[in-house]
Amino acid sequence: MTGARTPAYTLGGKPLTADSARRMRWTATGLLVVMAGLFVLSKQLLPVHPGWGYLNAFAEAAMVGGLADWFAVTALFRHPLGIPIPHTAIIPENKDRIADTMAQFLRENFLTPAVVARRMQGMNVAAALGDFLSAPPEPSANGDNRSRITGGAAELLAEVLESLDPDRLGNQVRSGLASQLGKIDVSPLVGRMLETAIADNRHMPLMDGFIRWAGLTLEDNEETVREIIHARANSVLRWTGLDERISASVLDGLYKLLAEVLVDPEHPLRSKIEEGLSKLATDLQHDPKTRERVEDMKRDLLENPAVAEWWLGVWERIRLSLIRRARDPQSALGEEMRKGLAELGNALREDQRLQIQINRFARRTAVGVATRYGGQIVQLVSETVKRWDAVTITGRIESAVGRDLQFIRINGTLVGGLVGLTLHFIDGFL
Template structure:
């Protein structure tokens, strides 16, 4: 466009010189000469105006030329103020945000993350890579220590005695303690069988010399072992055995003491604190973090597999909830709107300052080149229009001069 506008100006100058040299100024040639002369003047004037915006015409330091390079800092400040006053005001942003259904868009994306269009796939893959890079770049040892410390603090602050008492009471209320008693009886019977020789030896050691000399210690041990076996068999076979009832009563009393007895609570929490402070629990907590970190990295690096598993089902259910519960969607949109409006109100000046600081950091050649690339084509049209309009004005004036001598 610059070459076209300049060529048109040169053409008008050549036409003017040609007509002036070869043809008389009267008659039809006078109109041609007036058109060419005025078009040349109009083209030169607009060339000067357009050039003066970006540089000194012909390199001459004419006042009020090279306007943009000389005023780039003021232009940046004005542009920043314009953005702040017309775009980053809470009122404008709130009005714009009311038209956006962010909850609906999030719900549709989560419900059909692999739907039509490549943007969703790129978004999911990009988010996955970002999460994977952040997790991989983090200091694993330091994060593990933080997780271990946080988990230990949470466990140390936990009052486990009422929790255990409530859980035991609930289990007893649903007869879940029966299985516990069955397991205890079975374990006792197996332990007795495995240590029968030891039990017989203990009975023999505690018997008197006379019993050992007469061999009655073995008889006593046989009777004791047989009685214990019989008791275990009766407990296992009879759900209504009195000892079972006494054990159930003891469990009920234990549950009550766990909930209400301050002394029991202190004892249980002291045991809990010893367990939490043990290196084994710390290693267990750190191991949990390493497993979670490895699983997160694996899923983040393979978003398709992650979306096909339990995580994908959870996200799809969340998306469906956002689409089917208008009140939840409304609250989410309201939260997003308030968050964006609050960000604009709190950080709007900093955002627009980025614009002014960026413009200030550019050198004169950079800002001139970028603005010329943005609006230069339209400015060259101004030169073309100036040339043609100038020619028409000259033609009109010549016509008036001919008609009104």
């Protein structure tokens, strides 16, 4: 069973842990204990030879230096030996003042508009963003060749679509579309489209398709046509069987007419249809009554509950399809996003004018944020540090700089010993 991990912090990009600081503390303490042992040993050996006096002087001064630095280092974080000596446990006792000082330092040296503008002046944000976006993706072990930003964007899109209420969002989108369509005058737009299609003969395939559809519809409903003629015929015609002949003649005539219209581009009926379409195109654009009828039809269509249900079904299929494609590493959605981001990145790298505009916008945005929200940012820093309890702030600072502080103890022990040795040497000549 593994023990709990010790919280890790970073300083200068290197991870620092409470364990590493603790090891250095034990090293410094061990060195102090060694000096104490050497002091006792050399004190016992002084009568044997005068040379032991140098070791004794070194060990004695080293203990004094090590103890003095131990007291100084310990006083920063806690009361030495638990004794509430004045001006000890400096950091825990003054954490609120430290928080305000840190925030004020941040405000005056980093978040002033002049400093932000000067720093941003030498940064090419657009080029850096272009390099990041245009970097080729690194294939992963599962074959996903999407870049991290593409994969992250796709996953974010999927999560957003999943978190939204499908019915509510579908109704909102439908209401937005209906509102926008309600503002559009559809009649002139349809009229101009129809007029342009007739002028360019783009209506001919549509007309041919309509004629074929009419022929197929007539073929599927021959019995209905025969029953209608039979019902309208008088008893004499039905008694003589002429109604059957009339029905057959009518159907044959209709088939023949549709076939002639289909194969003959110059058929008079085509001209009549084109005249009707041209008149309809003109009325859609200029006739108030026609335009009003079209607008009424549009409003009725938008307000029809069946259309609302149809749209919700369409939207749900679109939503589920987007979620599925976003989650699929092999789908075209990720590739399209990657290509789009790569094209944007290349444009940011190569277009100097675009870089100037983007960099100017980024600089103005950063200066604006510093001007408007600088005070709130430093207040957030100050309040966050103030909310930390004394143990937390002491642990974080000690973990960050504790190793260096223990080196101070070690250096104090060694330097003190060297000073004592030097003084003993000088005393021998006096």
